[in-house]
Amino acid sequence: MQQPLTCVEICAGAGGQALGLAMAGFVHVALVEYEADYCKVLKENRPEWNVICADVHDFDGRPYRGVDLLAGGVPCPPFSVAGKQLGKDDERDLFPEAIRLIEEIKPRAVMLENVRGFLDPGFDEYREHIFSEIQKLGYVTHIKLLNASNFGVPQLRPRVVIVGIRKDQLGAFAYPEEKPDSAPPVGKVLYDLMAENGWEKAKEWAAHADRIAPTLVGGSKKHGGPDLGPTRARNAWAELGVDGRGIANEAPAAGFEGMPRLTSRMMARIQGFPDTWTFGKRKTVACRMIGNAFPPPVAQAVGEKIKECLEYGCADCKREVPLSQAVI
Numbered sequence: 001m002q003q004p005l006t007c008v009e010i011c012a013g014a015g016g017q018a019l020g021l022a023m024a025g026f027v028h029v030a031l032v033e034y035e036a037d038y039c040k041v042l043k044e045n046r047p048e049w050n051v052i053c054a055d056v057h058d059f060d061g062r063p064y065r066g067v068d069l070l071a072g073g074v075p076c077p078p079f080s081v082a083g084k085q086l087g088k089d090d091e092r093d094l095f096p097e098a099i100r101l102i103e104e105i106k107p108r109a110v111m112l113e114n115v116r117g118f119l120d121p122g123f124d125e126y127r128e129h130i131f132s133e134i135q136k137l138g139y140v141t142h143i144k145l146l147n148a149s150n151f152g153v154p155q156l157r158p159r160v161v162i163v164g165i166r167k168d169q170l171g172a173f174a175y176p177e178e179k180p181d182s183a184p185p186v187g188k189v190l191y192d193l194m195a196e197n198g199w200e201k202a203k204e205w206a207a208h209a210d211r212i213a214p215t216l217v218g219g220s221k222k223h224g225g226p227d228l229g230p231t232r233a234r235n236a237w238a239e240l241g242v243d244g245r246g247i248a249n250e251a252p253a254a255g256f257e258g259m260p261r262l263t264s265r266m267m268a269r270i271q272g273f274p275d276t277w278t279f280g281k282r283k284t285v286a287c288r289m290i291g292n293a294f295p296p297p298v299a300q301a302v303g304e305k306i307k308e309c310l311e312y313g314c315a316d317c318k319r320e321v322p323l324s325q326a327v328i
Helices: 017-026 036-045 095-105 121-136 185-197 202-208 233-239 264-272 283-291 295-309
Strands: 005-010 028-032 051-053 071-072 111-115 139-147 158-166
Touching: 005 017, 005 095, 017 071, 017 295, 028 036, 028 121, 036 051, 036 283, 071 095, 071 295, 095 111, 095 121, 095 202, 111 295, 121 139, 185 202, 185 264, 233 295, 264 283
Parallel strands: 005 028, 005 071, 028 051, 071 111
Antiparallel strands: 111 158, 139 158
16 A cells, blocks of 8 residues: 655645645645744644644754655745845745755655745846755756646735755656636635625625735734735725725625625635634734735645656656756
8 A cells, every 4th residue: 555645844834835735645744833823723723733833943854854745835025025035135034944954854855935036037046056955965946936826726826836856756747737717706706705794795796806816915923913915905906896904803794885804714715725724813813824825726736746746656866957957
């Protein structure tokens, strides 16, 4: 009987990537997350997961040497257009720790995700340095910008997904097929949630919200309460009939007039989480968790292709693939 593929995940957040990889068939042997609120959510949703609430800098990968996959959503602020884009000079840059753990664990495959800004020309040198370091450790590297809406997620959410396959693997990796226009409109996705408290205009609202959503944002620990982002993002939400200035505690009640606000459950559904996935009782924290998450359906799609590659088994392959051949 074939053993299940194992995974160690760093910077696990609220579990979007981990949930997707689990749906793809990976069994997590460790999930590392620094923030206590996120750790609590991971444990509540998956009590069987080995959640290690610690700084990645302090995590020793050697006890997990030989797992099939090392995954992680390394923090995006160093590369986000919403930040200062300090890249390697940002203290939150955890790519060096990811490379250290690749060396310690020597997984058969690596999956790291980040924001679109990671592909900006200003980071060319640093990006090539990261790829070079991963390749020196014996991996064929791939990088591609994937849009969540091409995987059925009803929002514009481009994310960079880096995949490394150890060179002794017989299978060749290919990114999952993208399916434009596969995502349903916001109105169809959220109609039942908008109508659950008897709002008479829910059907009218849903008919108007006939497009996918702009990218959800979660904000940072340093800035304010929950909302749907800066003015430009709020204007995009307003075109869908959603008030983005804040997040509601519950769906609009009977007799409600005006533009409704999303609840955290609505946000989670737009992000691709199942309704059974909980985010605690603190709305501000929940919205930050959801907005900063990696959509589970995208993680599942990539995870399935990694699994497909690994199922071919290993051999002592000595091929070298230069950075120029990485899939951009």
